[in-house]
Amino acid sequence: xxxQNRAERRALNQRAFFEARQAARxxxxxxxxxxxxxxxxxxxxADREKLGDPEAWNDLSRTISTWCSRYEQ
Numbered sequence: 001x002x003x004q005n006r007a008e009r010r011a012l013n014q015r016a017f018f019e020a021r022q023a024a025r026x027x028x029x030x031x032x033x034x035x036x037x038x039x040x041x042x043x044x045x046a047d048r049e050k051l052g053d054p055e056a057w058n059d060l061s062r063t064i065s066t067w068c069s070r071y072e073q
Contacts, residue, residue: 025032
């Protein structure tokens with residue numbers, strides 16, 4: 001279904017952009033994919049903050065902290 005308004009077109013364009021970047025980074029292997037997902041996580045957190053939900057940044061911080069704790073020696 002084609003986009004009906006500016007917001008829908010923007011969302012479709014952003015998704016296409018993300019998918020293209022992710023495909024290009026996937027060629028570099030897991031590291032490239034991780035870069036892509038981290039970039040996406042920052043954007044999602046920033047978008048949520050603009051909507052009045054600063055908790056997204058806190059959740060992202062906790063998630064990254066947990067991951068780092070798991071893999072640091």
